[in-house]
Amino acid sequence: MSKVTSSTLIKFKKEGKKFTALTAYDASFAGAFDSEGVDVLLVGDSLGMVLQGHDDTLPVTIADIAYHTACVKRGISRALLIADMPFMSYSTPQQTMENAALLMQAGASMVKVEGGHWLLESVKMLTERGIPVCAHLGLTPQSVNVFGGFKVQGRDAENAQRILDEAKALQAAGAQLLVVECIPPQLAKTITEALTIPVIGIGAGADTDGQILVMHDVLGISSGYIPRFSKNYLKQTGEIRSAIRAYIDEVADGTFPAEEHTFN
């Protein structure tokens, strides 16, 4: 099967084919997700919470992400592999280049960064130097202390407009993919229709081009708080590979996310 690239995802968007993304942190799970047909795998800085047991993603380092990216890379053959840039590893353009290079050399095919207008120069510089960028807007967990908690973003008209403007500006700066997290479904729909690049949602309703979840939520083994927008597919299937297939099928046919998984 041919490798998934940003061109594949643009083709899916044009065809209206909903695609699936999932986090992965090691070769074995990543290999299973890849062979079942998950299109995009993300080495998320969520690993700070689900692997390391922290309360947020801030303690994660570039070495942590590079290590898990190298592990995942060895297990997969088809999926597009994205690596999260961790907190404060991309605070200046120079630092961004150096750290993004480490993740690409560890095996990533794209890096993901959280933020809007302040990131435009870095997105342009990375793209010009051969590093594809996935942007991330809405509830950007690295800003949890600014938000005062993991709270839905873009609920009022002013912030919704700002997020839409930032999405367009990030695309214009060269971003090839966008993740929107925990925003109202109407806003996610507007952004998805306004952009030519694919938009992946989490807690953002059913009208984005793709969906992403944290693998521990899909397999029902997150400890402590489980976000209400996620779904435990292991419960209904009893087997890991079947759970992943159910997730892929429900995203493809529009059953997931349902009303209960969205913020209205």
Ligand SMILES: Nc1nc(=O)c2c([nH]1)NC[C@@H]1CN(c3ccc(C(=O)N[C@@H](CCC(=O)O)C(=O)O)cc3)CN21
């Ligand atoms: N296991 C896991 N799943 C995730 O989806 C996830 C992580 N970890 N870690 C990194 C971030 C943090 N995420 C989170 C964590 C909590 C909420 C949360 O508490 N949301 C409230 C919204 C409250 C409101 O209405 O503003 C909720 O009720 O779900 C959301 C996203 C998403 N990501």
Ligand SMILES: CC(C)C(=O)C(=O)O
């Ligand atoms: C939830 C996704 C989008 C993420 O950024 C992560 O897993 O770190």
Ligand SMILES: [Mg+2]
């Ligand atoms: Mg992340």
